[in-house]
Amino acid sequence: MTWIMEILILTILLICALAAIHVKDLLSSAILLGAYSFLMCILWAEMGAVDVAFTEAAVGAGISTAFFIGAIYQTTRRTKD
């Protein structure tokens, strides 16, 4: 039954990644990247690499989202393209 959950997580992960590229609002893009990192963390923990999952949760979802929001705060929130 694990493969159903894997397919589900991979589908949501693909949707999050595509949405983070295509969305106009950069703040939404940063939050979507955080969601992508959490789903990747779940996927890694499910595959047995708990250390990598921990690193992804601490760095990818926590710190880098804070850095992205700090950078957006100093620049503009809307993309040009």
Add this chain to the structure above:
Amino acid sequence: MIRLYDDLIIQTVCRIMIPLIQLFAFYVIAHGHYSPGGGFQGGCILGASFILMVIAYDINWMKRRFSEKKNILLIALGVLIYALVGVLCILLGAEYLNYGILHKIIPTDSVKVRALGTLIIEIGVGITVMAVMVSIFLNLTTLGKHEKGEV
């Protein structure tokens, strides 16, 4: 960041949560031998607690507790701890970063002392990562002008 208003709920919750986050970070660093974790993850969580202080209060509130001079010193101190352990191993007569030789100065056997050497360098990595995260966040959000505490 510019402090727009004081939110009582956020400040109270952060005042309770920040010691717990820091305690969990020290647990992750020190317990990395037996469970997932280590210097990098623990340092990131420890840096995140200081970033939470900046977000919930303001920069001056955080810099009164953890000044910028200490921050820059800690960035170098972590790498220095790591490299000095390696040099100490050379001085005691083994290869660089071979912690087994440290049993000449630490009174345990040569197997347990390798776990101890691992713990020492994890602490070094944790110190560096914590100070680096705080430094990058402060310089990024204020464009490097954080003497007055706001943009």
Add this chain to the structure above:
Amino acid sequence: MIVILTGAVLIYSTLDMPDWGDPNSPASLHVSPRYIEKTIEETATPNAVTSVLADYRGYDTLGETTVIFTAAVVCILLLRRFEDDKTL
């Protein structure tokens, strides 16, 4: 078109890779069993990931720490503006 073609080539090349968790794959035959078997009696660390990262492969972690240190130094040098500095 180029992106789709490159993706197709990459997916085709992953078909030849060993299965996930295959005990006979080359990655789990050469040096991993030695680390897994000897990590408690050599380093007294039950978590093999920590012992490999910090003990057997200490140079890698030293390099990683140096990279982070360099990132912070460059960030301070490029972004930091002191108020009494008139040259900037």
